[in-house]
Amino acid sequence: MSFDEIINRRGTYSTQWDYIEDRFGEGTKDLTPFSISDTDFKSPQPILDAILQRTGHGIFGYSRWNHDDYKNSIQKWYQTRYKTTIEKDWIVYSPSVIYSISTLLERLIGLGGKVMTHTPRYDGFTKILKPFNLYEVELKEDEDGVYRTDFFKIEDGFKDGVKIFLLCNPENPTGKIWSYFELEKLIGLCEKYDVILLSDDIHMDIARKEVTPILKINSKRCVIVSSASKTFNTPALGGSYALIPMQEIRDIFIEHIKERDSVASPTIFGVISTITAYNSCGEWVDELNKYLTKSCEYVVNELDGYKGLKVKIPEATYLMWIDFKDTNIKLEDLKRALIEVGKVAVMSGENYGDSYKLRLNIGCPLEKVKIGVEGIKRSVEKLCK
Numbered sequence: 001m002s003f004d005e006i007i008n009r010r011g012t013y014s015t016q017w018d019y020i021e022d023r024f025g026e027g028t029k030d031l032t033p034f035s036i037s038d039t040d041f042k043s044p045q046p047i048l049d050a051i052l053q054r055t056g057h058g059i060f061g062y063s064r065w066n067h068d069d070y071k072n073s074i075q076k077w078y079q080t081r082y083k084t085t086i087e088k089d090w091i092v093y094s095p096s097v098i099y100s101i102s103t104l105l106e107r108l109i110g111l112g113g114k115v116m117t118h119t120p121r122y123d124g125f126t127k128i129l130k131p132f133n134l135y136e137v138e139l140k141e142d143e144d145g146v147y148r149t150d151f152f153k154i155e156d157g158f159k160d161g162v163k164i165f166l167l168c169n170p171e172n173p174t175g176k177i178w179s180y181f182e183l184e185k186l187i188g189l190c191e192k193y194d195v196i197l198l199s200d201d202i203h204m205d206i207a208r209k210e211v212t213p214i215l216k217i218n219s220k221r222c223v224i225v226s227s228a229s230k231t232f233n234t235p236a237l238g239g240s241y242a243l244i245p246m247q248e249i250r251d252i253f254i255e256h257i258k259e260r261d262s263v264a265s266p267t268i269f270g271v272i273s274t275i276t277a278y279n280s281c282g283e284w285v286d287e288l289n290k291y292l293t294k295s296c297e298y299v300v301n302e303l304d305g306y307k308g309l310k311v312k313i314p315e316a317t318y319l320m321w322i323d324f325k326d327t328n329i330k331l332e333d334l335k336r337a338l339i340e341v342g343k344v345a346v347m348s349g350e351n352y353g354d355s356y357k358l359r360l361n362i363g364c365p366l367e368k369v370k371i372g373v374e375g376i377k378r379s380v381e382k383l384c385k
């Protein structure tokens with residue numbers, strides 16, 4: 001398959017293409033969207049074939065995920081791509097990553113409990129963190145353009161009774177990949193203060209340097225929640241998984257899914273797509289990474305330095321984090337210009353905690369990326385006149 005292929009997604013109940021007005025207001029439905037993080041790429045052929053084959057069977061009764069085909073595929077993916085050993089027992093199916101985080105927080109620390117995470121952060125985190133007592137640590141860019149956390153502030157929070165640290169590895173929206181050294185240090189603090197490290201690794205496969213899953217370093221205090229859905233563009237098929245080495249926590253989670261929320265039967269297409277993706281689509285991911293890196297380079301060439309814009313190739317993800325602080329343009333003006341002049345729906349950084357940034361989703365054919373870049377340029381130019 002060619003990642004250049006343009007496929008019309010309008011009229012498919014696509015959140016990104018068919019519901020633009022929900023995010024960008026009335027009269028915006030004809031904009032070209034670069035918004036929520038799914039991609040405009042077809043899933044790899046083996047996944048399409050597997051789904052077609054299963055559809056042909058014609059019966060979609062209740063199903064199960066707790067079998068070797070599902071668990072072996074996840075185990076194999078972590079072993080081959082991340083040199084990380086996952087015990088089969090640790091694997092638990094979950095309807096979605098956000099469901100896993102929300103459930104684990106509620107069950108492990110209770111509503112109102114103390115949880116720490118970074119800012120800027122994925123807006124989905126902000127929504128589910130509302131019922132909790134939130135401790136924030138700012139990710140700051142150093143002079144080399146690397147995002148750094150503040151370990152002193154983390155330790156202060158842990159001393160104050162924080163019970164869970166919610167990490168995103170790699171980070172959405174900054175694209176930061178946590179280094180082995182940083183993770184070791186964070187895990188050390190978690191051990192010292194009896195804190196659980198909960199890492200959302202959903203963006204792990206789209207990366208431009210090595211990603212270390214926390215379970216490679218420690219399996220006593222760490223939980224990973226992830227999914228094949230970001231990489232293979234299958235979120236509407238449903239399903240994700242949690243990797244929980246601590247049996248006590250795993251039992252609580254499984255009991256909650258089965259007994260309280262009654263969502264134990266997985267979506268069969270979620271299970272089949274995960275198995276196929278992890279068993280057969282590694283090369284497709286390598287090609288996707290190459291394509292996306294080229295698109296990142298294009299965006300940087302066009303926009304970095306353009307009338308004061310700053311942008312660099314993110315370490316991971318297909319999300320470009322564009323800084324407009326030095327343009328002296330006000331956020332509200334830029335938002336309006338992007339819609340009226342640029343005709344593009346680009347996420348404003350305020351959704352993630354930084355009002356001087358834009359988040360441009362480049363998970364699409366380069367032809368579309370060019371429309372986004374031109375739209376941003378026209379909008380900025382108009383405001384700089």
Ligand SMILES: Cc1ncc(COP(=O)(O)O)c(C=O)c1O
Binds near residue numbers: 172229
């Ligand atoms: C960091 C992160 N976690 C979770 C999700 C959503 O995952 P799910 O749909 O499985 O809840 C997203 C989607 O954008 C994301 O960026």
